[in-house]
Amino acid sequence: MSEKTLTRMDLSEAVFREVGLSRNESAQLVESVLGHMSDALVRGESVKISSFGTFSVRSKAARVGRNPKTGQEVPILPRRVLTFRPSHLMKDRVADGNKA
Amino acid sequence: MIRSELVQKIADDNPHLYQRDVERIVNTVFEEITEAMARGDRAELRGFGAFSVKKRDARTGRNPRTGASVQVDEKHVPFFKTGKLLRDRLNGK
Numbered sequence: 001m002s003e004k005t006l007t008r009m010d011l012s013e014a015v016f017r018e019v020g021l022s023r024n025e026s027a028q029l030v031e032s033v034l035g036h037m038s039d040a041l042v043r044g045e046s047v048k049i050s051s052f053g054t055f056s057v058r059s060k061a062a063r064v065g066r067n068p069k070t071g072q073e074v075p076i077l078p079r080r081v082l083t084f085r086p087s088h089l090m091k092d093r094v095a096d097g098n099k100a
Numbered sequence: 101m102i103r104s105e106l107v108q109k110i111a112d113d114n115p116h117l118y119q120r121d122v123e124r125i126v127n128t129v130f131e132e133i134t135e136a137m138a139r140g141d142r143a144e145l146r147g148f149g150a151f152s153v154k155k156r157d158a159r160t161g162r163n164p165r166t167g168a169s170v171q172v173d174e175k176h177v178p179f180f181k182t183g184k185l186l187r188d189r190l191n192g193k
Binding site for chain 2: 003004005006007008010011014015018019021026029030032033034036037038040041042045046047048049050051052053055057079080081082083084086090091093094095096097098099100
């Protein structure tokens with residue numbers, strides 16, 4: 001595997017090529033997509049993007065954890081975590097694209 | 101929130117853009133991320149999270165109904181890890 005990393009810069013470049021807005025505005029729009037998604041998730045909403053996947057927020061109960069190095073018990077407070085469930089289409093495309 | 105609501109919010113913020121351009125912008129973002137993973141690349145969006153591809157080894161599975169064993173080939177699956185900033189925001193930090 002080549003293992004390159006796509007960043008915000010690549011996304012704004014793609015938007016710039018696709019829509020023909022300025023590079024600066026393209027970057028702001030990419031930020032705005034991520035920002036609106038984050039805001040919805042922080043409000044506790046799921047974000048469902050058809051043919052991509054679903055981001056949902058789950059609440060986890062408090063539990064007693066342990067520092068694996070010292071063996072000391074530490075309380076883990078109740079918290080909210082984000083999970084991403086890829087759509088079937090994405091799973092198929094990722095599986096097909098990475099076939100040996 | 102679904103894709104069309106996301107498009108609407110961005111359209112509302114940017115009244116100078118055509119709705120269909122906003123749709124193309126949103127679609128491009130998700131399409132680029134999917135294409136990166138289909139190539140075996142990562143997509144790292146600081147503050148939001150990182151998409152990567154994980155390899156699942158071949159294994160002998162079992163049909164839970166009949167108990168018959170089935171060979172499951174090696175495969176690659178999409179994986180998402182939440183970014184630190186978003187994780188903290190979810191917990192009111």
